[in-house]
Amino acid sequence: MAASAAGRLPGRRRPRLDARALTPYWFILPAVLVMAAGLVYPVADALYLSFFDWKIATPFSKADHVGFANYVRMLGDPDVHESLWVTLRFGFWTIVIEMVLGVSLALMLEKPIRGASVFRTIFILPLMVSPVVVGLIWRYLFDARVGWINYYLGLWFGIEPQVWLGVPDLAFFAIVLTDIWQWTPFIFIIVIAGLQALPSEVLEASRIDGANWWQQTFLVKLPMIRSILVIALLMRLIDVFRALEVMYIMTGGGPGRATELLSLHIYNRAFDAQLLGYASAIAVLLIVIVFALSFAILAHGNPMNEKSDV
Amino acid sequence: MSERRLGSPLETWGRYGGLVFLAVLCLVPIWVMVGTSFKNEVLIFDGRPVWFFFFPTLDNYEYILTRGKFDRYLVNSIIVGAASTFFTLFFGGLCAYVLARSEFRGRRFVANATLLVRMVPPAVLAVPAFAMVTMFSLKNDLAVLTFFYTALNLPFAIWLLFGFYKQIPMEIEEAAIVDGATAWQVFYRVLLPLMKSGYAVAGIFAFRIAWNEFVLALLLTGRNTRTLPVGAAGFITDTGVEWGRIMAMGTLIVIPPLVFTFFAARQIIAGMTAGAVKG
Numbered sequence: 001m002a003a004s005a006a007g008r009l010p011g012r013r014r015p016r017l018d019a020r021a022l023t024p025y026w027f028i029l030p031a032v033l034v035m036a037a038g039l040v041y042p043v044a045d046a047l048y049l050s051f052f053d054w055k056i057a058t059p060f061s062k063a064d065h066v067g068f069a070n071y072v073r074m075l076g077d078p079d080v081h082e083s084l085w086v087t088l089r090f091g092f093w094t095i096v097i098e099m100v101l102g103v104s105l106a107l108m109l110e111k112p113i114r115g116a117s118v119f120r121t122i123f124i125l126p127l128m129v130s131p132v133v134v135g136l137i138w139r140y141l142f143d144a145r146v147g148w149i150n151y152y153l154g155l156w157f158g159i160e161p162q163v164w165l166g167v168p169d170l171a172f173f174a175i176v177l178t179d180i181w182q183w184t185p186f187i188f189i190i191v192i193a194g195l196q197a198l199p200s201e202v203l204e205a206s207r208i209d210g211a212n213w214w215q216q217t218f219l220v221k222l223p224m225i226r227s228i229l230v231i232a233l234l235m236r237l238i239d240v241f242r243a244l245e246v247m248y249i250m251t252g253g254g255p256g257r258a259t260e261l262l263s264l265h266i267y268n269r270a271f272d273a274q275l276l277g278y279a280s281a282i283a284v285l286l287i288v289i290v291f292a293l294s295f296a297i298l299a300h301g302n303p304m305n306e307k308s309d310v
Numbered sequence: 311m312s313e314r315r316l317g318s319p320l321e322t323w324g325r326y327g328g329l330v331f332l333a334v335l336c337l338v339p340i341w342v343m344v345g346t347s348f349k350n351e352v353l354i355f356d357g358r359p360v361w362f363f364f365f366p367t368l369d370n371y372e373y374i375l376t377r378g379k380f381d382r383y384l385v386n387s388i389i390v391g392a393a394s395t396f397f398t399l400f401f402g403g404l405c406a407y408v409l410a411r412s413e414f415r416g417r418r419f420v421a422n423a424t425l426l427v428r429m430v431p432p433a434v435l436a437v438p439a440f441a442m443v444t445m446f447s448l449k450n451d452l453a454v455l456t457f458f459y460t461a462l463n464l465p466f467a468i469w470l471l472f473g474f475y476k477q478i479p480m481e482i483e484e485a486a487i488v489d490g491a492t493a494w495q496v497f498y499r500v501l502l503p504l505m506k507s508g509y510a511v512a513g514i515f516a517f518r519i520a521w522n523e524f525v526l527a528l529l530l531t532g533r534n535t536r537t538l539p540v541g542a543a544g545f546i547t548d549t550g551v552e553w554g555r556i557m558a559m560g561t562l563i564v565i566p567p568l569v570f571t572f573f574a575a576r577q578i579i580a581g582m583t584a585g586a587v588k589g
Contacts, residue, residue, distance in 0.1 A: 021414075023408075023412075023493050024408045024412045024414040024417075025414070027405060027407060027408040028404065028408050028409070028420060030400075030401040030404065030405075031401040031402055031404065031405035031464050032405070032420065034397070034401060034457070034460055034461050034464060035423075035424070035427055035461055035464050035465065037457075037461070038435075038457060038458050038460065038461020038462070039427040039430050039435070039461050039462070040427060041438070042430075042434065042435045042438035042439060042442075043430060043434060043438075045438035045441065045442075046434055046437060046438050049437060049438065049441065060441065060445070105328070105332065108325070108328060109325055109328060109329060111325070113322070113325060113326075113329075115329075117575065117576065119329045119332075119333055120575060120579060121571060121575035122333040122336050122337060123332065123336055124571060124575060124578060124579060124582070125336055125337070125340060125568065125571060126336050126339075126340075127582075128518065128564075128567040128568060128570070128571045128578075129340065129564055129567065129568075130521065130522035130524075130539055130563055130564065130567065131522060131524065132522070132524050132539040132542055132543055132563075133343070133539075133542065133560040133563055133564055134339075136343075136542065136546070136556055136557070136560050137339045137340070137342060137343045137557075138339065139546075140342070140343075140346065140553055140556075140557070141339065141342065143551075143553075145355075145357060146354060146356075146357045146553065148342065148359045151357060151358065151359055152359070181335070181336075181339065185336065186582065189579055189582055189583065190583050193579070193583040194583075238429050241431060242429075242431040242432065242433070244431075244432065244433055244524075244525055245524045245525065245539075248524070248525075248543075249543060249546070262433075263431050263432070263433035264433070266433045266434070266436070266437075267433055267436060267525065270436060270437050270440075271436075271440075271529070276437050276440075276441070279437055280437050280438075283433065283434045283436075283437060286431055286433065286434055287430065287431070287434050290429050290430070290431055291426060291429070293429070294425070294426050294428075294429045295426075297425070298422060298425060298426070304409055304421035304422075304424065304425065304468075304469065304472050
């Protein structure tokens with residue numbers, strides 16, 4: 001492209017691009033095209049659609065261009081605020097609990113042990129189960145009538161059966177617990193990999209210097225895996241903004257909007273309330289949040305920026 | 311504290327105890343699903359959990375496999391999963407190879423943009439994708455779903471494969487080039503055989519995403535093009551809540567990912583940690 005444009009300029013000679021120099025571009029072309037058409041274009045399209053009042057039943061050609069009206073509406077929309085608040089609360093509780101649990105378990109179990117690979121295989125099972133199936137399983141466990149959770153709470157603690165997924169606070173608790181079940185192993189696996197990659201000389205040295213277990217953990221190990229912890233946290237936070245399936249299956253976002261995370265809110269606004277233009281405006285808000293978090297990850301360095309140096 | 315290295319028997323037992331406890335926590339919900347799928351309605355609606363000792367029935371599976379459209383959904387899921395995995399590995403491999411091996415203008419941009427678009431939430435794709443298929447009346451076309459899954463999978467696959475390519479010493483390729491191989495020959499004849507495990511990991515991740523994906527499948531498919539997760543979700547609204555059948559469907563859906571896990575746990579863990587732990 002650049003070559004042909006330059007070629008038309010009179011009096012300016014450019015060394016001809018030989019086929020070899022173009023090879024890299026041919027190699028990346030298919031992937032770049034698919035990502036551009038399948039990921040970048042939809043994001044741009046969402047931005048474009050957010051300026052229209054487009055309802056699902058009417059063709060787009062009849063949709064009104066409304067300028068920033070959707071954004072103005074979004075700023076004052078209590079439902080959007082509530083969904084954002086639910087997302088932040090959900091993110092706070094799940095990530096705090098998952099990080100604390102995952103990191104402490106990793107610290108307790110980091111030392112190589114016989115049979116570790118068997119345990120690790122079991123620990124990644126929750127991560128491999130499809131989110132829809134996770135939602136179905138936990139919907140059953142939390143079921144008011146036949147759910148196992150009500151049964152054992154009654155048997156062990158004498159607690160009356162609860163309509164878990166029908167009461168706002170309980171439903172919120174239910175989706176938090178489900179997320180913790182599925183994602184704590186992720187933190188655990190990542191942190192343990194980081195701990196085991198620490199150079200043993202450093203730990204040895206700190207031990208010789210008389211550091212006790214607490215000092216070694218909080219002054220040596222955790223600071224050394226800090227960047228892993230930060231990246232794990234950011235990745236989980238991004239996941240919270242992407243999450244949709246489990247809540248869709250368990251509660252559909254209800255009761256009310258108690259479990260309607262932002263992604264699910266966009267889906268419901270678009271295909272339940274059938275406001276495609278307005279939902280796109282909320283989608284733009286979501287993408288801004290997610291990209292901001294992604295830049296924070298990029299700031300930690302993109303390994304793909306280092307070319308083979310060996 | 312210096313005796314810690316030896317590890318007293320008590321400590322070892324304590325650690326095993328902790329590990330077993332965690333393993334049980336991970337397994338219980340999965341077992342509840344599998345167990346329930348073999349129970350009849352009476353036993354399920356009795357409300358008293360039965361863990362192991364009940365008379366198993368295959369009724370739920372029989373219903374799923376014969377009365378529903380399970381075979382149709384299964385075929386759709388396999389087609390979309392296999393096709394999108396193939397394109398992901400093919401395109402992603404080419405891209406990762408070049409990113410790992412050559413310097414060119416725009417390299418940095420492609421590397422950063424790839425990482426950025428990896429995070430695009432499926433919910434953001436939903437409306438534009440829906441608009442796209444209604445405009446060109448492409449609903450019910452598995453090719454559209456394949457296309458979007460390839461796009462969703464490419465960034466992570468490129469990232470993973472990049473790491474694997476970087477581990478292969480440059481000298482191997484240089485030797486091939488000295489011997490007169492073209493870029494394509496270097497890629498196809500020399501590198502690809504060394505990259506088998508890398509492609510296996512990336513392939514497992516790509517297939518898993520396509521196999522599990524729900525939102526886009528729900529929006530972009532119709533009666534005959536539904537994939538398994540959409541079919542499973544349909545059980546909740548269509549017929550009331552028939553837990554036995556739902557759990558049977560869930561069990562069938564989960565089989566391939568679980569098989570992958572048992573055969574390639576180490577590689578999957580390597581893939582998961584690749585993003586956070588620099589190797």
